[in-house]
Amino acid sequence: xxxxxxxxEKGAPSDLDQTVRAIINARLGLEAFSQLSGNLAGYPFLxxxxxxxxxxxxxxxxxxxxxHADYIADVLLGISRAEVDNKIDHFNRTFYFDPDxxxxxxxxxxxxxxxxxxxxxxxxxVDTMNLEMxxxxxDFVKSWIDPxxxxxxxxxxxHQEKMLEAVxxxxxxxxxxxxLFASSPxxxxxxxxxxxxxxxxxxxxxxxxxxxxxxWHDIIVMEKVPDDIPRLSGIxxxxxxxxxxxxxxxxxxxxxxxxxQLGIIERIRKQDLNNSWVEYSALAENPxxxxxxxxxxVEADKAPxxxxxxxxxxxxxxxxxxxxxxxxxxxxxxxxxxxxAANLGELxxxxxxxxxxxxxxxxxxxxxxxxxxxxxxQQLGVAETADLDKEAIKFLRANLHLSQGIALPFSLQQKVxxxxxxxxxxxxxxxxxxxxxxRQMDALCISxxxxxxxxxxxxxxxxxxxxxxxxxxxxxxxxxxxxxSNAEDLENFSAAGIYESVNKVTTAxxxxxxxxxxxxxxxxxxxxxxxxxxxxSLDDVYMGVIIQEEIPSQMGGVxxxxxxxxxxxxRNVYFNISTKSVVQVVQGTExxxxxxYNVVEGGGRTLSLGTSKEDLPxxxxxxxxxxxxxxxxxxxxxxxxxxxxxxxxxxxxxxEEGIFILQLRPYAK
Numbered sequence: 108x109x110x111x112x113x114x115x116e117k118g119a120p121s122d123l124d125q126t127v128r129a130i131i132n133a134r135l136g137l138e139a140f141s142q143l144s145g146n147l148a149g150y151p152f153l154x155x156x157x158x159x160x161x162x163x164x165x166x167x168x169x170x171x172x173x174x175h176a177d178y179i180a181d182v183l184l185g186i187s188r189a190e191v192d193n194k195i196d197h198f199n200r201t202f203y204f205d206p207d208x209x210x211x212x213x214x215x216x217x218x219x220x221x222x223x224x225x226x227x228x229x230x231x232x233v234d235t236m237n238l239e240m241x242x243x244x245x246d247f248v249k250s251w252i253d254p255x256x257x258x259x260x261x262x263x264x265x266h267q268e269k270m271l272e273a274v275x276x277x278x279x280x281x282x283x284x285x286x287l288f289a290s291s292p293x294x295x296x297x298x299x300x301x302x303x304x305x306x307x308x309x310x311x312x313x314x315x316x317x318x319x320x321x322x323w324h325d326i327i328v329m330e331k332v333p334d335d336i337p338r339l340s341g342i343x344x345x346x347x348x349x350x351x352x353x354x355x356x357x358x359x360x361x362x363x364x365x366x367x368q369l370g371i372i373e374r375i376r377k378q379d380l381n382n383s384w385v386e387y388s389a390l391a392e393n394p395x396x397x398x399x400x401x402x403x404x405v406e407a408d409k410a411p412x413x414x415x416x417x418x419x420x421x422x423x424x425x426x427x428x429x430x431x432x433x434x435x436x437x438x439x440x441x442x443x444x445x446x447x448a449a450n451l452g453e454l455x456x457x458x459x460x461x462x463x464x465x466x467x468x469x470x471x472x473x474x475x476x477x478x479x480x481x482x483x484x485q486q487l488g489v490a491e492t493a494d495l496d497k498e499a500i501k502f503l504r505a506n507l508h509l510s511q512g513i514a515l516p517f518s519l520q521q522k523v524x525x526x527x528x529x530x531x532x533x534x535x536x537x538x539x540x541x542x543x544x545x546r547q548m549d550a551l552c553i554s555x556x557x558x559x560x561x562x563x564x565x566x567x568x569x570x571x572x573x574x575x576x577x578x579x580x581x582x583x584x585x586x587x588x589x590x591x592s593n594a595e596d597l598e599n600f601s602a603a604g605i606y607e608s609v610n611k612v613t614t615a616x617x618x619x620x621x622x623x624x625x626x627x628x629x630x631x632x633x634x635x636x637x638x639x640x641x642x643x644s645l646d647d648v649y650m651g652v653i654i655q656e657e658i659p660s661q662m663g664g665v666x667x668x669x670x671x672x673x674x675x676x677x678r679n680v681y682f683n684i685s686t687k688s689v690v691q692v693v694q695g696t697e698x699x700x701x702x703x704y705n706v707v708e709g710g711g712r713t714l715s716l717g718t719s720k721e722d723l724p725x726x727x728x729x730x731x732x733x734x735x736x737x738x739x740x741x742x743x744x745x746x747x748x749x750x751x752x753x754x755x756x757x758x759x760x761x762x763e764e765g766i767f768i769l770q771l772r773p774y775a776k
Contacts, residue, residue, distance in 0.1 A: 128182065130166040135252045140217060145169035146392045148672065149293035150216045157211035157247055158183060164251045166215075175212045175231075176202070183210070192475035203234045211236075211244045215252075216261075220290060226252060227282055229261040232678075233708040238270045245279055261287070264710040265728055285722075288701070288715045289347070292369040293395045295672065296350045299364035300388040301326070302404050303340035307372050307381045319546075323414070323640075324407045326387055328371055334604055335633045338413070338640045341365065341387050343396060345372050347715075349699055350671040351683045353604030356756075359671070360601035360775035361413075364389035368396040391672070417642030418600045423593050423649050428516035430575040433653070434459075436514060438745075445591030445651035448514040450745065450771045455509055457744055461500040467743035467751035469495075473677060482707045486736045499740050506733045508767045512655030513579050517593065519568060520626050520650050526565055530558050534645070537630070541639055549632040559627040564619055572622070573615065576654060583656040586612040588621035589770070590628060591651040596772040600641045603775075605634040606650070610657060618654065625652050658767045662727060663689040663760030664699060666734060667774045668742040679703040680735045684723070689758055689769065702728075704735035711735075727761075734759065734766055741771060 130139060143166055144151040154175055156165040165178065172178040176198060180191045191198050202212055212234070216227045228248055230236060236244065241260065249258045259282040262268040271281055288294070306321060307328040308314040314333060321327070326341035332354045336342075342358050342365040349355065358365035366389035368374075375381055380398060384407075388397035424443045436444060436452020444452075457465070469483040484491045489498045524530050533555045540548045564572075580586070588609045595602035607628035609621035628634060629650040638648060664684035670676040684700040698717035705711070711732060713722055723731075743751045756774040760767050 126171075128168055128171050129178065132163050132251070133166075135166050135215075137217075137253060137256070139166070140215075143168050144217070145173075146394055148295060148391050149291065149394050150218060151394070152214055152216040154178075155213050155215055155248065156183070157213070157244060158209065159211060159243075160209045164248065179210060195475045196481075199233075203231060206235075206237065206240070211240070211247075213244065213248065215248070217256075218287065225257040225259055225282075227259050227261040227287070229263045230267070232263045232705060232710060232712060234263060234267075236267070238274065241267065241270070242274075242279055264705075264712055265725075266710060268713075269725075283713070285701075285713045285715045291367075293393075294347070294367040295365075295389050295391045296344075296348075296355050296367065297358045297363065297365040297671075298390050299341075299362065300386070300390070301340045301364055302384065302386050302401060302406075304382060304384050304403075304407075305375060305380050305398075307375045309372065323411050326385070328375060330372075337636060339363070341389075343368055343371050343387075343389075345369065347698060349683050349701060349715075349717075350681070351665045351667065351699075351756075356601055356603035356775060360599065360603070366396055371396060413599070414640060414642070416599075418597050420594065420597065420643060420647050423517050423647075425516075425518045425521045425649065428518040430513055430515055430519070430572065432579045433509070433512045433514055433655075440514075442593065443516050443518075443651075444514040445517070445593055445649075446596045446772060447589060447591040447770050448651055448653050449591075451509065451512070451653070451768075452514070453745070454741070454768060454771060457741075458500075458504055458507065458509070461497070462744045463496050464744045464746065464751075465499045465503070465740040466495050467746060467749070468739055469743075471751055479707055483736075486706065486709060502733075503737055503740060506737055506766055508765050510656045510658050510767060510769075511580060511583075512653055513575050514591065515572065515622070515652040515654070517649035517651050519572075519652075520629075523562075523564055523568055523626070524559075527558070527562050530555065530562065533558060534630075537635070538645055541635070541645065548635070552630055552632040552635050555630045556627040559630070560620075560623050562623070564623070569619060572619070576615075576618070580654070580656060584613065585657040586618060586621075587655050587657040588612055588618060588625055589653040589655065590625045591653050592629060592649065593651075594629075594638055594643055594648045600638075600643070601775045602634070602637070605631065605637060607631075612657075622652050622654075626650050658760060659762055660688070660760035661762045662686050662723075663769075664758075665689070666738045666757045666759060667754055668738045668757075669754035669774065670703060678705045678707045680706055680738055682731060682735075684731075685717075686719075686723075689760055702731060704732055706736050706739045730761060730766065734761075737766075745771065745773075747773075 144153040153169050154167045156175060167178050176191050177188055180186050180188050201208060202210055212231055214229050218225055218227060228245060245260045252258060259280045261282055262271055303324045303326040306325045311333060321337055323339055325339045327339060328343040330346040332342055332344060334353045336354060338361055341363050344367045347367055355365055364387060384401050384403045386399045386401050421442050428443045433451045434455045436449050437456060438449050438453040441449035469479040473479055480495060481491050483495055487498050487502050537551045540551055590606035590608055592606055607625050609624055612618050612621050629648055664682055666680060666682050668680045670679045670681055682702040700717050701715040703712045703714060711728055716722060738757055742755045745755055746753055754774040755771055757771050758769040
């Protein structure tokens with residue numbers, strides 16, 4: 108028996124002292140589990156260590172030992188934590204990779220589904236246990252927990268899932284991550300705490316009917332929150348969704364709490380909370396969404412801080428700017444062509460000329476490691492002594508493609524609008540309505556958009572665009588026409604999904620109609636309203652246009668180079684994927700596949716199958732691992748500072764030719 112620990116021979120411990128570091132070789136019942144466990148994403152959990160050499164199991168007190176290694180150092184090896192830190196790679200090999208290891212490390216979580224309760228047991232995600240080791244681990248842990256509660260092995264990565272496929276589930280009962288996620292009653296999408304007024308809507312029709320009554324201090328509760336939400340104080344989804352839908356990206360940019368809580372509308376109705384003021388917390392350490400009735404705060408009668416803090420907008424260049432192929436643009440051209448166009452141009456330059464910044468993320472010290480360069484070498488498949496800057500560029504060139512395209516500058520939109528007196532007059536009326544906060548603002552926006560769609564583009568402008576398409580995009584049969592504004596992807600203003608892009612454009616007439624559609628989107632009621640709330644004047648907003656070859660897709664989606672559920676996780680990046688269309692991912696029209704991929708040690712995890720019935724094949728998962736590493740390298744090149752920690756949001760698609768990058772922008776923190 109270790110000092111500060113409790114040990115018996117499979118007897119149930121009772122009256123557990125909160126200073127106890129661990130329970131050793133004692134059967135774990137629910138009472139002891141609850142006293143030792145912490146909480147993450149609605150699940151109580153604890154860490155455990157199996158000491159195979161001594162036939163012992165250690166259930167750790169999470170409040171004292173949040174890391175396995177600290178307990179092993181303190182209690183089992185009798186060495187300092189500093190010694191473990193100084194030799195962390197050696198100890199990681201010992202703990203996770205050695206087939207003859209002494210210690211087996213795991214996480215035990217308790218799940219409740221209706222009247223059923225069960226434990227799940229998983230290893231650390233990078234663990235390379237073989238099948239026999241996993242069998243031993245499961246069986247040994249099972250012999251030391253309450254026999255009335257089932258124990259299911261939860262594979263921590265795709266490699267473990269594949270191994271377990273060869274074993275009957277009756278022999279090693281298991282549950283997959285996506286199965287847990289699909290039934291998870293509580294998921295934090297954007298953590299935070301706020302005070303606000305609950306506004307629960309049973310349907311989208313109900314929401315639309317009351318849309319004009321929603322105020323900045325409201326907390327919207329719906330099964331599917333619509334894209335046209337105004338800026339508000341919080342969101343609660345009553346059904347599963349993805350962190351990368353437009354509404355959830357907006358929530359992240361606005362830094363408001365956002366979560367999934369199944370059954371929340373019934374709970375609000377039962378507790379009579381609708382239209383009541385509450386304190387609302389969406390935190391991973393909570394077992395469920397936290398709502399507490401409160402008084403209307405004094406701040407509710409004042410303008411919110413964000414309304415009085417203007418978003419910084421760089422002065423655009425709108426005089427005599429030419430149409431250029433994307434390959435000639437650089438990052439600094441965002442003031443003439445918009446952020447999307449400039450970033451695509453910069454990406455082409457990166458692939459052509461290289462960059463010494465691409466390895467920046469891996470060069471940063473990650474205590475106790477001096478850097479992650481040895482891991483990058485492993486991901487690139489080269490020796491640690493290789494020139495990793497050059498090897499990283501070779502890796503990007505081998506795996507990434509860009510479609511050809513041209514960029515129309517802000518000056519073209521400005522020139523066309525100035526030649527239309529009716530449009531200028533209508534813009535003047537809209538400005539006045541914005542100053543007066545008049546109710547007819549939406550109607551004025553819609554009228555303006557109709558004028559733009561109906562107008563004729565001046566002949567000289569039309570001929571100029573036509574000649575540049577013919578010069579740079581000859582032979583292309585299908586185009587995509589994308590928006591590229593100066594009023595998007597800004598600090599504290601993401602503008603996710605508020606501007607138009609048009610796919611599957613095949614004729615010249617449709618190209619010009621699509622250009623007008625993109626220009627008109629800068630004056631949609633939603634975009635005008637959101638910019639007004641952010642303090643962005645209509646006079647300062649311009650729209651560029653990208654015309655590109657449309658690439659056929661077999662798979663596509665969005666990659667963000669962070670883990671949205673844990674922003675401190677430097678290992679993993681997050682994917683939303685559709686085998687149909689990228690549009691379905693970003694618009695949230697269907698639930699996508701969701702994955703985490705490790706860009707340090709490698710390996711992936713399936714978080715959700717979305718609306719699909721089976722997982723992607725191994726060949727596609729291997730492609731995702733390459734894209735994950737590529738995304739981390741791109742994050743480094745596009746970093747606004749030298750911490751290289753600012754994540755990026757990448758839209759992409761893949762077909763038999765490889766991976767195509769459609770756009771790259773900062774991801775809201």
